[in-house]
């Protein structure tokens with residue numbers, strides 16, 4: 001669609017700008033880092049104040065270098081032609097829930113709140129074609145966002161489902177769709193946030209946010225020719241739905257359950 005082409009263009013332009021900036025910053029900070037380090041290591045007669053200042057400089061430069069590295073990582077050119085392999089979505093979901101446990105279980109408990117996590121996995125889910133690592137990363141981002149949206153605790157459900165695509169018109173091959181929903185009972189999004197949340201660097205989390213989580217998710221979605229849908233209500237919660245297309249034969253489709261409550265326009 002027009003909107004996704006614009007989003008792609010914007011990402012590309014931002015990527016070029018970001019890598020130019022990263023390069024300049026690296027050039028600018030490397031002598032600072034080098035001389036600060038070397039003074040700290042070799043100067044025996046530094047005053048306490050001088051040493052303190054150099055340590056502050058050194059730490060600040062380390063932070064800048066780490067930010068630049070993250071920025072580069074985000075925009076590094078991914079192979080244009082992805083190698084798509086069959087991905088078992090249910091086991092991927094289970095894996096990500098386990099991997100993110102610290103964030104939704106241990107950390108909230110330390111703050112005295114409870115986040116209940118459930119996986120509702122559809123039986124007989126067909127494999128999708130994709131890049132396991134990218135989908136795992138995207139799901140991780142969605143789970144982290146859901147947790148952030150529930151500062152007072154709440155419920156997080158990761159649900160998988162399979163539906164026949166509404167617009168599947170061909171007689172031979174009908175398209176099936178595998179959905180991964182991440183539902184939270186959190187704060188929800190305003191209309192403005194919903195509209196802008198996929199944009200790189202858009203965040204409502206101030207210092208704590210990078211605004212890159214959903215931009216990454218969106219990149220994965222585009223590379224997989226998949227689809228993302230946001231259902232959200234202020235004060236009620238948010239469902240982020242990722243939909244992947246799977247070709248299916250007519251006879252297979254006949255056995256599918258009826259499409260559920262949230263049909264996806266394609």
Ligand code: ADP
Nearest residue numbers: 145146149197203204209210211212213214238
């Ligand atoms: P970040 O998490 O660093 O802010 P993201 O790109 O992941 O960056 O998210 C962008 C914004 O979208 C968030 O700052 C938040 O306002 C909104 N958002 C994302 N997920 C949710 C959610 N599950 N509930 C409410 N708001 C969300």
